[in-house]
Amino acid sequence: MNEINNYVKANEDRFLDELFELIRIPSISSLPEHKEDMYRAAEKWKEILLAAGADKAEVMETNGNPVTYGEKIIDPDAPTVMVYAHMDVMPVDPLEKWKTDPFEPVVKDGKIWARGADDDKGQSFMHAKAFEYLVKSGKLECNVKFLIEGEEEIGSPNLPDFCEKHKEMLKADIILVSDTSMIAPDVPSITTGLRGLAYWQVEVTGPNIDLHSGLFGGAVANPINVLSKMIAQTMDDDGRILIPGFYDDVVEVSAEERAKMAKAPFSLDDYKKSLDLKEVFGEKGYSTNERTGIRPTFDVCGIWGGYTGEGAKTVLPSKAYAKISTRLVPNQDHNKIAKMFVEYFESIAPEYVIIKAEYLHGGPSYVCPIDLPAYKAAEKAFKDVYGKDPVPVRSGGSIPIIATFEEVLGIKSVLMGFGLGSDAIHSPNENFPLEQFYNGIRTIPLFYKYFAEEMKK
Amino acid sequence: MNEINNYVKANEDRFLDELFELIRIPSISSLPEHKEDMYRAAEKWKEILLAAGADKAEVMETNGNPVTYGEKIIDPDAPTVMVYAHMDVMPVDPLEKWKTDPFEPVVKDGKIWARGADDDKGQSFMHAKAFEYLVKSGKLECNVKFLIEGEEEIGSPNLPDFCEKHKEMLKADIILVSDTSMIAPDVPSITTGLRGLAYWQVEVTGPNIDLHSGLFGGAVANPINVLSKMIAQTMDDDGRILIPGFYDDVVEVSAEERAKMAKAPFSLDDYKKSLDLKEVFGEKGYSTNERTGIRPTFDVCGIWGGYTGEGAKTVLPSKAYAKISTRLVPNQDHNKIAKMFVEYFESIAPEYVIIKAEYLHGGPSYVCPIDLPAYKAAEKAFKDVYGKDPVPVRSGGSIPIIATFEEVLGIKSVLMGFGLGSDAIHSPNENFPLEQFYNGIRTIPLFYKYFAEEMKK
Numbered sequence: 001m002n003e004i005n006n007y008v009k010a011n012e013d014r015f016l017d018e019l020f021e022l023i024r025i026p027s028i029s030s031l032p033e034h035k036e037d038m039y040r041a042a043e044k045w046k047e048i049l050l051a052a053g054a055d056k057a058e059v060m061e062t063n064g065n066p067v068t069y070g071e072k073i074i075d076p077d078a079p080t081v082m083v084y085a086h087m088d089v090m091p092v093d094p095l096e097k098w099k100t101d102p103f104e105p106v107v108k109d110g111k112i113w114a115r116g117a118d119d120d121k122g123q124s125f126m127h128a129k130a131f132e133y134l135v136k137s138g139k140l141e142c143n144v145k146f147l148i149e150g151e152e153e154i155g156s157p158n159l160p161d162f163c164e165k166h167k168e169m170l171k172a173d174i175i176l177v178s179d180t181s182m183i184a185p186d187v188p189s190i191t192t193g194l195r196g197l198a199y200w201q202v203e204v205t206g207p208n209i210d211l212h213s214g215l216f217g218g219a220v221a222n223p224i225n226v227l228s229k230m231i232a233q234t235m236d237d238d239g240r241i242l243i244p245g246f247y248d249d250v251v252e253v254s255a256e257e258r259a260k261m262a263k264a265p266f267s268l269d270d271y272k273k274s275l276d277l278k279e280v281f282g283e284k285g286y287s288t289n290e291r292t293g294i295r296p297t298f299d300v301c302g303i304w305g306g307y308t309g310e311g312a313k314t315v316l317p318s319k320a321y322a323k324i325s326t327r328l329v330p331n332q333d334h335n336k337i338a339k340m341f342v343e344y345f346e347s348i349a350p351e352y353v354i355i356k357a358e359y360l361h362g363g364p365s366y367v368c369p370i371d372l373p374a375y376k377a378a379e380k381a382f383k384d385v386y387g388k389d390p391v392p393v394r395s396g397g398s399i400p401i402i403a404t405f406e407e408v409l410g411i412k413s414v415l416m417g418f419g420l421g422s423d424a425i426h427s428p429n430e431n432f433p434l435e436q437f438y439n440g441i442r443t444i445p446l447f448y449k450y451f452a453e454e455m456k457k
Numbered sequence: 458m459n460e461i462n463n464y465v466k467a468n469e470d471r472f473l474d475e476l477f478e479l480i481r482i483p484s485i486s487s488l489p490e491h492k493e494d495m496y497r498a499a500e501k502w503k504e505i506l507l508a509a510g511a512d513k514a515e516v517m518e519t520n521g522n523p524v525t526y527g528e529k530i531i532d533p534d535a536p537t538v539m540v541y542a543h544m545d546v547m548p549v550d551p552l553e554k555w556k557t558d559p560f561e562p563v564v565k566d567g568k569i570w571a572r573g574a575d576d577d578k579g580q581s582f583m584h585a586k587a588f589e590y591l592v593k594s595g596k597l598e599c600n601v602k603f604l605i606e607g608e609e610e611i612g613s614p615n616l617p618d619f620c621e622k623h624k625e626m627l628k629a630d631i632i633l634v635s636d637t638s639m640i641a642p643d644v645p646s647i648t649t650g651l652r653g654l655a656y657w658q659v660e661v662t663g664p665n666i667d668l669h670s671g672l673f674g675g676a677v678a679n680p681i682n683v684l685s686k687m688i689a690q691t692m693d694d695d696g697r698i699l700i701p702g703f704y705d706d707v708v709e710v711s712a713e714e715r716a717k718m719a720k721a722p723f724s725l726d727d728y729k730k731s732l733d734l735k736e737v738f739g740e741k742g743y744s745t746n747e748r749t750g751i752r753p754t755f756d757v758c759g760i761w762g763g764y765t766g767e768g769a770k771t772v773l774p775s776k777a778y779a780k781i782s783t784r785l786v787p788n789q790d791h792n793k794i795a796k797m798f799v800e801y802f803e804s805i806a807p808e809y810v811i812i813k814a815e816y817l818h819g820g821p822s823y824v825c826p827i828d829l830p831a832y833k834a835a836e837k838a839f840k841d842v843y844g845k846d847p848v849p850v851r852s853g854g855s856i857p858i859i860a861t862f863e864e865v866l867g868i869k870s871v872l873m874g875f876g877l878g879s880d881a882i883h884s885p886n887e888n889f890p891l892e893q894f895y896n897g898i899r900t901i902p903l904f905y906k907y908f909a910e911e912m913k914k
Contacts, residue, residue, distance in 0.1 A: 030766070030767060030768035030769065030770060031766065031767060031768075032767070090770060091764070091766055091770055093764070093766065094667075097666070097667075153770075154768055154769060155769065181672075195671060197671070197771070199769045199771065201769075206734070207732040207733065207734060208732055208733035209554070209732075209881060209884050209885065209886075210551075210554075210883070210884045210885065211732075211883075211884065212854065212882055212883045212884070213754075213756045213758055213782055213784070213883075214652060214654070214749075214784055214852070214853045214854030214855050215638075215749060215852070215853045215854050215878070215882075216732075216749065216853070217749065217754040217756045217782075217784050217853060218696075218739050218740065218748040218749050218752055218753070218754030218756075218784065218853065219737055219738075219739045219745045219746075219748040219749045219853075220732060220734065220737060220738065220739075221734075221737070221738035222756045222757060224688070224756075224757035224758075224759070224760050224779075225688060225689075225692065225755075225756065225757050227685070228684070228685040228686075228688035228689050228757065228760070229685075229688070229689040231681075231682060231685035231686070231689075232682075232685050232686040232688075232689035232690075233689075235682060239675075275664040275665055275666075275668075275673075275677060276664065276665035277663070277664060277677065277678075277809060278808055278809060278811075279807075279808045279809040280676055280677060280678070280809060281676075281677065281678035281807065281809040282675050282676045282677075283675065288676045289676075291675040291676040292671075292672060292673065292674070292675055292676045295675055296675070297670075297674040297675030298682075299670045299674045299675075299679045299681075299682065299773055300679060300681035300682050300685065300762075300763065301670055301681075301763050301764050301769075301770060301771055301772050301773070301774070302681070302762065302763035302764035302765045302766075302770070302772070302774070303681050303685070303760055303761065303762050303763060303765075303777065304760065304761045304762075304765040305757075305759065305760050305761075306757065306758050306759035306760060306780070307548070307550070307758050307759040307780060308759045308760070308761040308778070308780075309487070309488065309548055309550065309759075310487060310488060310489070311487035311488075311611055311817065312487065312611060312612065312656045312658075312758075312780065312782070312817045312818055313487060313547060313548055313610075313758060313759070313780070313883070314654070314656065314758055314782055314855075314883065315758050315759070315883055315884075316756055316758070317758070317759070320760065321765070322681075323763065323764055323765075323769065323770070325670055325674075325769070325771055327670070327671055327674050327675065350736075350738065351735055351736045352734060352735060352736040352737060352738040354735075360768065360769045361769060395671070395672070396671045396672045396673070396674060396675065396676070397669065397671030397672050398671050398771075421672070424666060425669055425672075426667070426668075426669045426670075426770070426771065426772055427666050427667045427668065427669070427772075428666065428667065429666075
């Protein structure tokens with residue numbers, strides 16, 4: 001512990017400088033104009049891995065953005081850990097809400113502020129530096145592989161295919177991921193569940209052109225009114241999703257497990273205060289943590305149509321659009337749900353509009369058993385650094401590729417996240433506390449140590 | 458008739474050149490960046506009026522955009538006609554839908570294509586040229602005043618005050634307006650009713666920042682879902698507006714008048730075909746023409762919130778917005794309705810969001826009696842040019858200032874519009890048929906002639 005502490009202390013500034021170089025690349029995977037930045041980020045990762053001590057590292061093509069793969073094989077018989085992370089980030093809009101340039105990281109109030117500071121550049125970079133320490137100190141007891149992709153934020157559309165093609169190269173005993181968060185700096189936790197995801201774009205077309213709302217209003221259906229009504233028909237006042245069959249495959253969590261979950265430290269008052277909410281809203285009969293942890297959800301992520309400029313324009317628009325997503329829990333099949341939603345939306349569409357509901361992407365949910373050797377190793381590593389046993393928690397977030405790894409490669413993942421709920425990932429002013437960043441670099445080498453021990457048992 | 462026909466024929470090209478100079482000024486009143494263009498348009502109108510033969514013309518300040526006023530007084534005892542028109546135009550978005558530059562007019566297929574080609578630059582310019590003809594030919598039998606404002610498309614917020622201040626200057630026997638349309642080139646009509654208007658902007662705030670839809674989705678109300686539901690709660694499946702008291706002051710039109718209206722030539726099939734609609738939608742129990750002519754309506758003119766870019770972003774947005782308008786019929790008070798809507802929206806807002814419903818502008822409806830001398834003059838003028846008695850129709854559109862003229866100045870208006878339903882006013886590819894433009898210039902001098910005759914009776 002002392003040695004790694006000293007190593008981090010001695011290299012703090014360099015670590016930040018190097019991380020900032022990575023953050024400055026605006027690798028937004030959902031915007032085609034950043035295609036070149038995806039290649040820059042991939043080359044940067046190759047450089048990072050080689051500098052940290054990888055035997056080899058290369059930028060590999062997929063049908064979409066490139067993947068950076070690197071490895072250090074110390075002994076074919078040693079256990080192999082594959083670090084999975086992503087180099088791509090979310091868009092930055094609304095840009096005007098950012099207090100600093102999202103791609104020019106600054107340190108203020110003990111935190112790094114930038115897009116990707118946490119998700120996932122900050123968190124992934126901890127692995128590079130933990131690896132560097134282990135190589136330099138000669139303490140590496142596992143083979144290490146790095147799989148850094150560039151499409152996580154758009155649902156990893158090409159990684160399953162990449163995994164299929166490179167099964168041999170990607171063989172490992174466990175996949176280690178830092179792309180989640182912990183409850184609080186003094187309440188370490190490990191994510192044992194991830195929700196699945198399905199994401200659609202819906203287009204409602206009324207008349208073939210925008211019309212004068214006075215001359216046509218009242219006689220021609222307004223696509224915004226229609227879309228609003230259709231959205232309203234997807235959820236009742238108790239927060240229950242109204243798509244027929246939606247809950248059919250949801251496994252109810254036992255009263256016992258719910259009782260255990262209820263013991264996790266949580267203040268609803270603080271939660272509401274931090275979000276400036278008078279009241280929370282969610283599915284009736286479930287607590288806030290249950291609503292994000294064990295229940296599926298339905299959210300409109302974006303909506304637009306008609307006149308959205310300043311002042312008043314009296315128009316009856318031709319089209320209205322929405323981006324819609326659900327989060328799914330274990331046993332819900334995202335492909336089945338994807339179809340179910342499209343059928344439902346088509347079925348409730350009135351005859352005076354034309355509906356186009358397109359499934360954009362999705363992925364299954366994931367559960368990590370807490371008796372896995374790798375889970376135990378993570379538990380011990382956290383305890384050494386944070387002084388407490390980490391709490392196992394189910395996250396509301398989704399990393400669809402984690403379930404795919406299990407399906408395609410047959411490898412489980414351990415989600416050792418060092419983010420915090422206040423990191424504003426996917427939002428303006430994303431940030432990552434320096435303490436979490438450095439603690440991550442301290443914790444990860446211990447994981448390798450304990451994992452090697454567990455695998456010998 | 459022959460003389461004016463010859464005059465129009467001889468000057469066709471010049472009329473277009475002059476009109477195009479006016480159209481090229483992008484006088485969009487709702488966008489602050491076009492403030493200077495409003496002054497350019499006002500100066501242009503001063504030039505147009507003086508060139509056409511006005512004794513005087515000046516650009517006058519208001520608390521908003523300037524007004525151009527001009528007059529020619531031939532005899533204090535002669536009847537006075539005041540032409541009201543507006544120099545401002547609607548925004549042009551979505552710009553990508555335009556086939557030509559909205560502010561670079563072109564003539565194609567016998568039509569002028571440009572923003573303002575009809576509404577109201579094309580139509581107002583007919584008055585300048587009809588006036589020019591009357592002055593040049595020595596046939597002017599009325600005093601003429603021109604009141605050209607720059608805020609009609611944003612609800613004329615400063616014109617009522619301007620009228621109050623300049624009551625003496627604006628004295629007239631009738632106000633003549635060409636800012637409406639007729640049924641078809643072979644079915645002349647005069648607008649005898651205008652709907653009132655109320656326009657709001659609504660903001661729904663959930664959490665104080667955009668959130669990750671996975672980590673918070675299901676536990677925090679989504680403002681887009683909430684706004685959609687609130688919009689859905691404003692109208693039932695029969696197209697009835699659900700705001701309590703909304704219909705209280707609506708005067709039901711008699712069965713006799715409805716029967717008369719039903720005789721106006723109208724093909725629902727053609728209507729649907731022209732808009733690419735499988736079906737129309739509106740208040741149950743009323744025909745399409747009744748829905749726009751004699752019934753109030755409720756339309757969302759714009760909606761936006763969350764992620765609206767390309768691809769998928771999983772976000773639970775902090776805010777959602779809508780621009781909402783109603784069209785009102787005679788006897789409905791727009792100020793009362795304005796308050797009613799805000800109260801209703803606040804009352805249906807759930808406790809887990811914050812609502813801001815702001816009334817942007819509005820105005821009362823208007824009815825023109827068909828026994829008015831000026832109406833009779835307009836009727837005769839149309840018959841001379843179009844060969845048929847014009848049909849009196851109630852328009853679905855609103856020109857709130859028309860009712861204000863009656864209230865403040867005590868002057869009725871006659872709405873002699875030469876636009877067509879296919880002119881796409883307020884939409885991309887606005888256009889105005891040359892034939893209507895030239896017919897307008899032919900018809901207007903006849904109105905002056907017949908009006909002078911009627912006033913002598």
